[in-house]
Amino acid sequence: MIYRTACIAILFTILRGANALAACPEPPSTNFADEATTLFNCSSNRPLIGGEGLPKFQVHYDFPQTLPDSSNLPWLAIDPFADPGGYMLSILHYATKVNARPDIDWRIQDNAEESWCDAPWFQDLREPLHGMTSERWSRPKELHALQTDWERNWAVGIYNDVACYGVGQMWDDPTFPKTKDFAFADGALGVKMLFTTAMPSEVPFLTGSKEWQVAANDDGSIITMRMLQLDISVKDKRSPNGWFFGTFMYDATQPGDNPYERLVPVGLIWGSDPDLTMSAYLSKAAVAKESWVNPKVAERFYALPRHNLGLNGRANGPVDNPLSACITCHQQALDWGRAVLPNTPAAKQAAELLPNVPSDPFDEETAKAYFINIGSASPVPGAQSLDYTLQLAKGMAAFRTWVIKNFPDHAASTTDIPPYPFKDESQDNMMQPLSASTDAHRFDQEQTDPSTQGMFSR
Numbered sequence: 001m002i003y004r005t006a007c008i009a010i011l012f013t014i015l016r017g018a019n020a021l022a023a024c025p026e027p028p029s030t031n032f033a034d035e036a037t038t039l040f041n042c043s044s045n046r047p048l049i050g051g052e053g054l055p056k057f058q059v060h061y062d063f064p065q066t067l068p069d070s071s072n073l074p075w076l077a078i079d080p081f082a083d084p085g086g087y088m089l090s091i092l093h094y095a096t097k098v099n100a101r102p103d104i105d106w107r108i109q110d111n112a113e114e115s116w117c118d119a120p121w122f123q124d125l126r127e128p129l130h131g132m133t134s135e136r137w138s139r140p141k142e143l144h145a146l147q148t149d150w151e152r153n154w155a156v157g158i159y160n161d162v163a164c165y166g167v168g169q170m171w172d173d174p175t176f177p178k179t180k181d182f183a184f185a186d187g188a189l190g191v192k193m194l195f196t197t198a199m200p201s202e203v204p205f206l207t208g209s210k211e212w213q214v215a216a217n218d219d220g221s222i223i224t225m226r227m228l229q230l231d232i233s234v235k236d237k238r239s240p241n242g243w244f245f246g247t248f249m250y251d252a253t254q255p256g257d258n259p260y261e262r263l264v265p266v267g268l269i270w271g272s273d274p275d276l277t278m279s280a281y282l283s284k285a286a287v288a289k290e291s292w293v294n295p296k297v298a299e300r301f302y303a304l305p306r307h308n309l310g311l312n313g314r315a316n317g318p319v320d321n322p323l324s325a326c327i328t329c330h331q332q333a334l335d336w337g338r339a340v341l342p343n344t345p346a347a348k349q350a351a352e353l354l355p356n357v358p359s360d361p362f363d364e365e366t367a368k369a370y371f372i373n374i375g376s377a378s379p380v381p382g383a384q385s386l387d388y389t390l391q392l393a394k395g396m397a398a399f400r401t402w403v404i405k406n407f408p409d410h411a412a413s414t415t416d417i418p419p420y421p422f423k424d425e426s427q428d429n430m431m432q433p434l435s436a437s438t439d440a441h442r443f444d445q446e447q448t449d450p451s452t453q454g455m456f457s458r
């Protein structure tokens, strides 16, 4: 008997070791609490081929138990409207000061001077070397006139201590996330670095940028990628909507001793400019009033098919969907209090309640429904806002999907908000076992597969 158990254990180890080096560990038991906690703490469930000797991504949940003092954050001394570039650079300096040091290189668990954290429930999407997740692709000529190929982009996001306090309020108990009345405190900061497969031969401004080995291929093999964009989201009550979103891009022509010093502010946005319709833009020369866009950077893109970075000149990044804008997409972060499985009546209603990036910017009715300002209100009354933070929304959706598929009896007892009352739903639809995760993918900046990416043809 003992012999048989040992044999099975050895066989199991061999099988696991052979095909998935970065697989999540086995939970100590198959009960709900053990499985939920093991997955919560799992860094990456994606494969890795090669990469021996390279440090692995380690998910890090340093959640302060009390709200950190945010009165001395350096950017508070700068007026974001009078000096948007300076405001952004002060945040960039704060975020990179320790994290970007070569001995840390964004392994936030090694940062002994500050506390930063990751967002939970991305174990199935994070690659095992840097915890990066797949982003929208860049189509030919979107980044530079010399770009001939589709390029892949991957990104990793982290949060400062003020934000981590909020994440900890939500995820203090990995078996029972709490989202009721969720909101971050002022001073919360998200930072996201985007790396691309584009080579300097196609996108010359990437020359000399920071390179990372990323296990981005489906089989776990490694690609070299380089830093293209760095995004920030900061909760600051000076914004009429409570948040500023800013983006930097790497620019080889800038002076600087290291790649971070060659990041230039691209734009800052604090509202969706609801009145900036296509007709106002084209026939009345209307401009974005709730964005600042760095004119020197913007002019790099005018001659390209995308023309602007965000729709009609709203702030957005080079990697982002040119039909959208940072804050407009982000304000849709929410928790339904339940899973929303794909191809169900609930998913259909969810899509209607949260309008997606309009595929036709000339369709003014659809564009107007999308480019709204909501302040701190929920994007859907009756659902809980997750305060403009889409990683939290996607992680929560992944957790709820896992619960309904594996422990349906726990669905009701793992939410502290009422499940959103979608109409006309039979239990059968709710329980349908489906492989894709949830409607959360609708937040993807766009389809990541170029064969299905048809939006924003101009």
Ligand code: HEC
Residues within 6 Å of the ligand: 133, 157, 158, 190, 191, 192, 231, 232, 233, 245, 246, 247, 315, 316, 317, 320, 321, 324, 325, 326, 327, 329, 330, 357, 388, 389, 390, 391, 392, 394, 443, 444, 445, 446
């Ligand atoms: C069309 C939608 C969309 C647009 C436009 C967009 N984002 Fe995001 N953003 C996302 C999604 C989805 C995530 C979660 C990423 C993931 O899957 O890991 C995210 C994550 C982030 C994060 C990490 C914190 C968080 O909210 O989870 C930051 C910071 C961020 N984005 C900043 C920006 C900035 C700055 C811009 C504009 C330059 C921008 N985003 C434009 C969809 C968007």
